[in-house]
Amino acid sequence: MTEVASSAEGFPKKVTYCGVCSLPPEYCEFGGTVKKCEEWLKQHHPDMHEKLYSQETIEQNLSTLSLEAQKRAEKDSQKKAAKAASAEAKAQEQRANSKVLIKRVERNKRKYVTAVQGLEAFGLDIKKVAKDFGKKFATGSSVTKVPGGGEEITVQGDLSDDIYEYVVETYKDIPEDNVECIEDKKKKGGG
Amino acid sequence: MFKKDITTGAKSKVKSSAQRGIRAKVLEEYPRLEPYIEEIMPKKEQLDLVKLPDRVSVYTLGSTPLFFQHMDDELLPHLSLVHRYPSCFPRLRIDRGAIRFVLSGATLMVPGLTSLGGRLPNDPEDEEGRYGEEELDAGEVVVIEAEGKENACMVGVLKMGTAEMKKVKKGQAFEAGHYLGDGLWGLNLG
Ligand SMILES: [Zn+2]
Numbered sequence: 001m002t003e004v005a006s007s008a009e010g011f012p013k014k015v016t017y018c019g020v021c022s023l024p025p026e027y028c029e030f031g032g033t034v035k036k037c038e039e040w041l042k043q044h045h046p047d048m049h050e051k052l053y054s055q056e057t058i059e060q061n062l063s064t065l066s067l068e069a070q071k072r073a074e075k076d077s078q079k080k081a082a083k084a085a086s087a088e089a090k091a092q093e094q095r096a097n098s099k100v101l102i103k104r105v106e107r108n109k110r111k112y113v114t115a116v117q118g119l120e121a122f123g124l125d126i127k128k129v130a131k132d133f134g135k136k137f138a139t140g141s142s143v144t145k146v147p148g149g150g151e152e153i154t155v156q157g158d159l160s161d162d163i164y165e166y167v168v169e170t171y172k173d174i175p176e177d178n179v180e181c182i183e184d185k186k187k188k189g190g191g
Numbered sequence: 192m193f194k195k196d197i198t199t200g201a202k203s204k205v206k207s208s209a210q211r212g213i214r215a216k217v218l219e220e221y222p223r224l225e226p227y228i229e230e231i232m233p234k235k236e237q238l239d240l241v242k243l244p245d246r247v248s249v250y251t252l253g254s255t256p257l258f259f260q261h262m263d264d265e266l267l268p269h270l271s272l273v274h275r276y277p278s279c280f281p282r283l284r285i286d287r288g289a290i291r292f293v294l295s296g297a298t299l300m301v302p303g304l305t306s307l308g309g310r311l312p313n314d315p316e317d318e319e320g321r322y323g324e325e326e327l328d329a330g331e332v333v334v335i336e337a338e339g340k341e342n343a344c345m346v347g348v349l350k351m352g353t354a355e356m357k358k359v360k361k362g363q364a365f366e367a368g369h370y371l372g373d374g375l376w377g378l379n380l381g
Contacts, residue, residue: 011227012275015342023371024274024342030294031372061339064287064308076291125198125379 016045025052029061032084034077094121100167100174104160105184112158115184116167117146119153122174126153136166192247192261192367193374194296200242205250210238213250216266217258220332223279231257231272241380254380259369265332265348270371273334273343281327282334282343283353284310290337293345294372299335299365301356308338311353326354335368345370 015024019040021031025048028037041049051057062070098121105113116133119126127143130153134141140156155163160181168176205213214232218225232238232252241249241256249259249269256269273280285293286308293299304311310322327333329352335345347368356364369375 011279012230013277015271015274021372022377024340026340026342027290027294027344027371030291061287064338069288073288073291 016048019044025049028052030077030080032077032080032082034081095173096175096178098122098178100179102160102163102167102179102181103184104158104181114155114157114159114163116153116155116163117150119167119171119174120151122171124171126151129153130155133163133166137162193369193376195374197243197374197378199378199380200244202239202241202251205238205240213238213258213266220265221268221279224276227276227279231276243375243378249375249378249380251380256375256378256380259375267332267346267348267369268334270343270346270369270376273346277334277336277343278321280334280346281323281331282336283312283322283327284308284336284338285344287338290340290344293335293337293370296367296370296373298363298367299345299347301351301360301362301364304353304364305356305360310336311357326352328352329355333365335365 017023018025018028018037020037021028021033023031025037025041025045028034028041031037038049038053041052098118100116100118100122103115103117105115107113116129119129130141130143133139133153133155137155137157137159139159142154143151144154146152164179164181167174167179210232214228214234217232218228224231236252238257239251239253241251243249243259246262247259250257250266255271257272258266258268260266268280283304285299285303286306288306288308289299289303292303303309307316310317312323312326314322327349329349331349333347333349334343335347336343345365345368347365350363350366351359
């Protein structure tokens, strides 16, 4: 494409997004994860990092704000950082304590369904996962309500082992230790 | 508009007749996209519609969000689309001080645009004419760029015309919009 007048860039323009906070890296400074963002940028786009985190840029950024505004911005970003850190810690703790349960449930004699619980704690959209299970294992798979509240995925057939493997393979955020296969005791008799 | 994280609702295929209608509407609202429309929404490819809470729909091509819409209102571009075709939309610029407010979802106020670091159409400081010569009216969809930044940080509907902003220099500039880091930005459409 030939270049046009003043806006010389050819479209679509390619924009890099931060691997940590997902914004264009020039906006990382306004989020709560600046430190991590900076590390990421340094590792993945050193040229951009040099430009964005140079002494010159930082001074220039500050010079456009009044002293009072600087102080407010500083306080604001500290608050944000603290908030982001505690949210991250909480999420991590939640992930560490969460379990994905894959349960073999006997429906009729020799007929089984497999119930999968707990994926949402790892940030997964269980409706989508249910669909993926259905496709992957060519069987019925749907999201159903659990009597005690919450939802689980019900897959037709005895697929505990396959699902276990698939979950561990596909969702790297879920530690293998947090995935467990169990056998549901007979419903009758009150478990 | 999208302050909270959003969970997506049903995804459905857009009928080809409706798809033609959307394409026409996009071109009517954003004529400067004309040279790129075929690469943005190729005629032969299937657009999907994803429902969001509060009667908002997003049109997507695969997992790429393109435009969103509240009920039957105007189609607003998703910021990732704006980033790819920045000069195809009317745009204004806020000063650096206003960025953090916009990114936290606060209503953008006029002083953020009329101050030294801000840019409105016909701005004497705007030597390359990046922000145009035509004043923009209330109700228009406008992209917001920021002082010292290359990429836009918000898109929304003007609440006050730019000519009036220059006169009164205060008040709310925008209705709630879509900004970097909001629920629409973070939407997982994979
Ligand atoms: Zn970042």
